[in-house]
Amino acid sequence: MSLEDFFQCFQISCQGATSITTFAVFLCDKIEPALRRAVYEGTAKDIAEDMRGRFPDFQGNRANLEVCILRYLAEQENFEYFKWYLRSPKQFCESYIETRVRNYCLDGSRMLWMFLDSCLDHLYRNILSAVSSSTRAVKDRKDRKDKVSLWLDEFCRQLTEVLSLPRSDLKGIEHQEVTDIEFLSSAMAEALDDLRERLMKELASSDFSSFSRQPHTILAEHFSGCWAQCPFCGAVCTNTMQNHDGDHQVVFHRPQALMGAMWPGTDQLVIDICSSLVTTKLKFTLDNTKLIPYKRYREAGHPYSTWNILPDPSMQAYWKWFVSHFRTQLEALYNGKFQGKGEIPEAWGSFTKQEVLSDLDKYSPCPQKRRNKRCSKIPTAFYDFLHKIKLR
Numbered sequence: 479m480s481l482e483d484f485f486q487c488f489q490i491s492c493q494g495a496t497s498i499t500t501f502a503v504f505l506c507d508k509i510e511p512a513l514r515r516a517v518y519e520g521t522a523k524d525i526a527e528d529m530r531g532r533f534p535d536f537q538g539n540r541a542n543l544e545v546c547i548l549r550y551l552a553e554q555e556n557f558e559y560f561k562w563y564l565r566s567p568k569q570f571c572e573s574y575i576e577t578r579v580r581n582y583c584l585d586g587s588r589m590l591w592m593f594l595d596s597c598l599d600h601l602y603r604n605i606l607s608a609v610s611s612s613t614r615a616v617k618d619r620k621d622r623k624d625k626v627s628l629w630l631d632e633f634c635r636q637l638t639e640v641l642s643l644p645r646s647d648l649k650g651i652e653h654q655e656v657t658d659i660e661f662l663s664s665a666m667a668e669a670l671d672d673l674r675e676r677l678m679k680e681l682a683s684s685d686f687s688s689f690s691r692q693p694h695t696i697l698a699e700h701f702s703g704c705w706a707q708c709p710f711c712g713a714v715c716t717n718t719m720q721n722h723d724g725d726h727q728v729v730f731h732r733p734q735a736l737m738g739a740m741w742p743g744t745d746q747l748v749i750d751i752c753s754s755l756v757t758t759k760l761k762f763t764l765d766n767t768k769l770i771p772y773k774r775y776r777e778a779g780h781p782y783s784t785w786n787i788l789p790d791p792s793m794q795a796y797w798k799w800f801v802s803h804f805r806t807q808l809e810a811l812y813n814g815k816f817q818g819k820g821e822i823p824e825a826w827g828s829f830t831k832q833e834v835l836s837d838l839d840k841y842s843p844c845p846q847k848r849r850n851k852r853c854s855k856i857p858t859a860f861y862d863f864l865h866k867i868k869l870r
């Protein structure tokens with residue numbers, strides 16, 4: 479017990495019957511930090527849950543989110559975003575989620591305040607109902623003189639799921655003699671009302687810096703899993719478990735030029751995908767010295783040995799469009815050329831963005847029918863919204 483608490487408890491004992499109000503104020507001072515913490519924790523969860531229900535990006539699994547991110551990237555057509563996504567997919571994904579949360583909560587509509595207010599409101603109601611049910615449980619106990627102590631037992635028990643308010647912190651006031659337990663109840667209601675007013679004013683000016691656990695962190699946790707990238711093309715392992723057993727695997731490998739791969743001894747970028755190269759007699763360079771056949775890529779050691787690259791010639795139209803659309807930027811970035819073995823097929827340049835995006839839907843793990851239905855429910859507003867988002 480702090481000296482200040484001790485003094486207050488002493489005061490409460492000395493004042494006798496008139497001290498019930500002081501008692502209520504003391505108890506509310508104890509409730510305040512716990513309530514504040516509960517409001518922020520609850521709000522963070524509420525926001526994450528609300529967004530998972532409301533935004534198609536967050537309604538499915540990570541594979542679905544990835545398709546949404548690819549769609550966003552194509553719509554933005556900003557090479558810097560692509561570069562960031564290809565190199566640090568996890569970081570990009572987290573930042574994407576954070577941006578969406580910020581846009582949703584901190585734009586002109588005061589969403590954050592609405593979430594905080596409604597969370598405070600339901601916690602306040604819980605505390606209020608704990609006050610009345612504790613009073614009901616104790617007031618007729620004529621057999622006991624330590625009614626206040628009983629009342630506090632009941633009050634803390636009722637709130638265990640709601641707030642962290644240890645009964646032991648309230649030892650100092652438990653010996654208070656209160657005959658009129660109903661008066662205690664109304665004094666508490668009044669003190670709680672003041673506390674609520676005070677917190678509401680405080681919350682009105684708060685932003686995400688007040689949260690100990692950010693809403694976007696909670697939302698991002700839902701999309702965790704393995705983030706290993708294919709050592710050739712950078713595609714992200716699709717396993718939903720972090721540190722999973724067995725090899726890393728992806729459904730679609732990408733043209734290796736995305737990561738800057740070049741044919742041994744040349745500056746010609748590799749436009750082929752890993753899953754077709756593993757069926758050929760072709761080789762790749764390891765550490766600029768050793769030549770290793772794609773067929774026996776595991777011999778290149780870690781991280782190659784931890785990947786299971788199944789033969790599959792199918793390449794998503796998306797990456798054909800991307801390579802052809804950003805060829806100049808890719809050549810400059812990696813100091814390579816789309817020439818010779820790296821010559822981009824003419825057909826790659828004929829895809830329109832719209833074709834590429836519908837192709838993405840076809841491959842998407844979230845079935846096209848479902849996606850279309852969902853998208854028609856949230857018509858153009860969602861796409862306008864997407865366009866408005868600017869990542870950092």
Ligand SMILES: [Zn+2]
Nearest residue numbers: 520521524597
């Ligand atoms: Zn809540």
Ligand SMILES: [Zn+2]
Nearest residue numbers: 708711731752
């Ligand atoms: Zn690959």
Ligand SMILES: [Zn+2]
Nearest residue numbers: 704715717726
């Ligand atoms: Zn993996």
